[in-house]
Amino acid sequence: MKNGVRNSLLVAPMPTASTSQILGNNECFEPYASNIYSRRVLSSEFVVVNKHLLHDLTEMGLWSPALKNKIIYEDGSVQKILEIPEELKVIYKTVWEIKQRVLVDMAVDRGCFIDQSQSLNIHMDQPNFGKLTSLHFHAWSRVSNTGVD
Numbered sequence: 001m002k003n004g005v006r007n008s009l010l011v012a013p014m015p016t017a018s019t020s021q022i023l024g025n026n027e028c029f030e031p032y033a034s035n036i037y038s039r040r041v042l043s044s045e046f047v048v049v050n051k052h053l054l055h056d057l058t059e060m061g062l063w064s065p066a067l068k069n070k071i072i073y074e075d076g077s078v079q080k081i082l083e084i085p086e087e088l089k090v091i092y093k094t095v096w097e098i099k100q101r102v103l104v105d106m107a108v109d110r111g112c113f114i115d116q117s118q119s120l121n122i123h124m125d126q127p128n129f130g131k132l133t134s135l136h137f138h139a140w141s142r143v144s145n146t147g148v149d
Helices: 017-023 051-059 065-073 086-091 100-113 129-141
Strands: 036-040 045-049
Touching (some): 036 065, 051 086
16 A cells, blocks of 8 residues: 555454543444433533434424423323424434344445454344344355354
8 A cells, every 4th residue: 555544454343332422422333222311420410411412303393391201201202202203203213213234234235345354233122033043144144254153
């Protein structure tokens, strides 16, 4: 190589919670587990809302303390809240509301752009041997070799 640097020196995504929270992002490539949650620090506890959802709801004039409480009641999901438009429900699905095969497919598709590996957590409401094995072999069949060798 005559000029520049190798991509391996630039792309090393990590699933670190503290860095993500400091930067206001979600961990690694993971979808949000919840659109709202409590964060505890030494001195207090405070509510953290998905900043993108908050922006969209505020722009639409929908954000209110009552809506915040509904999202909390629904464990951070917006899917059952009638006031929230369908186009936002599609965008703000939590990891529990997204098919895990889709997440595996996206991990495999972006793999060629990542030089130092990536980690992906699987979230299943009721995991069992059959579901896990099926998903594992699906990943393997898509050329994802980490964790299958």
